[in-house]
Amino acid sequence: MANDINQNYLLSSVKNALLIMRSFTLDEPEKKVTDLANSLNLGKSTVSRLLSTLASEGFVVKNPETNKYRLGLTILNLNTIVTNNLEINRESQPILKELVNDIGETAHIAVLEGSDVVYLYKIDCKHPVQILTHIGKRNPVHATSSGKVLLAHQSEDTIQQYIENGLYGYKANTITDPEKLRDTLQLVRKQGYATSSEELLESVASVAAPVRDYTGKVVYSVSVTGPVHRMNPKNPALINRVKRAAQEISENLGCWNY
Known part of the structure; x- marks a missing residue:
């Protein structure tokens, strides 16, 4: 019984420590103990203890002037290890560089995680x-x-689950109607690419195409993003160039029946 209690306590502490590290963002790179305790619904003493442990290993650093914590350089080291060993990053890098040179806009590799799209690699x-x-x-x-x-x-x-979670309207062009989204997704599957124009941010457009792994399954996307005054997402030459990059990356991953 005592061992089970200790194990549960340890697992809870690990989970809370991870939640603390994930709470730091670009918008809020530094936070006080009170901020973290309130946002995570944890006790101040618990947060303070976990931060001290994380700080001892370099995962967070305390600013003595503001008493705020920020992520430490240990995170940067781990990030480097992860990104350098992702196969998709290695296989896509030369192709993305050519894509950026040809298009003149920023290129991304992304993956679906839960209800979000997450960027794994980027070349400006x-x-x-x-x-x-x-x-x-x-x-x-x-x-x-x-x-x-x-x-x-x-x-x-x-x-269906994504739609049921709600389609928030970020901008006037954001798709918020479930049937319209379904129709759009059907068209995306048929034509092999997707576009976005001022749907998330004003004056920003993008074009993306699917990247398949060796089994033929779509696991990543490649996209180019730029301002609408420089980039027309409906330009056939642009669309074909992004689709070609997606095919080349897919072939590098072992998919020869793109």
């Missing part, structure tokens, strides 16, 4: 638009071209 163009995308950034699926490409190739149950 010479004049990137300030769209606040970065590795690990999460964006809503239905308001992005990458998200629509990935969702289009999920099961009907997954699509």
Whole structure:
């Protein structure tokens, strides 16, 4: 019984420590103990103890002037290990570089995780638009071209669940009608690409195409993103170039029947 209690306590502590680390964002890179305790519904003493443990291993750092904590360099080291060993990053890097050179806009590799699209890799163009995308950034699926490409190739149950969670209208062009989203996803599957124009951010457009693994399953997306005054997402040449990049990456991953 005592061992079970100790094990449950340990698992709870690990989970809470992970929740603390995941609570830091670009918008809120530093937080006080009270902020974390309130947002995570944890006791201040619990948060303080976990932060001290995390700080001792370099996962967080305390600013003595503000008494706020931020993520430490240990996280950066782990991030480097992860990104350097992702097969998709290795196989897509030269292709993304060519894509950025040809199109002149920023390119991304993304994956579907839960109800979000998450960016795994990014190569900026010479004049990137300030769209606040970065590795690990999460964006809503239905308001992005990458998200629509990935969702289009999920099961009907997954699509239904996403719709039931609600289609928030970020901008005037965001798809908020379930039937319209279903029609859009059907078209995406048929034409092999998705577009987005001012659906998540004003004056920003994107084009995405599916990337398949060696089994032929769509597991990633490749996209280019830029300002609407520089990039027309309906441009056939642009669309074909993104689709070609997706095919090349898929072939690098072992899919020869794209």
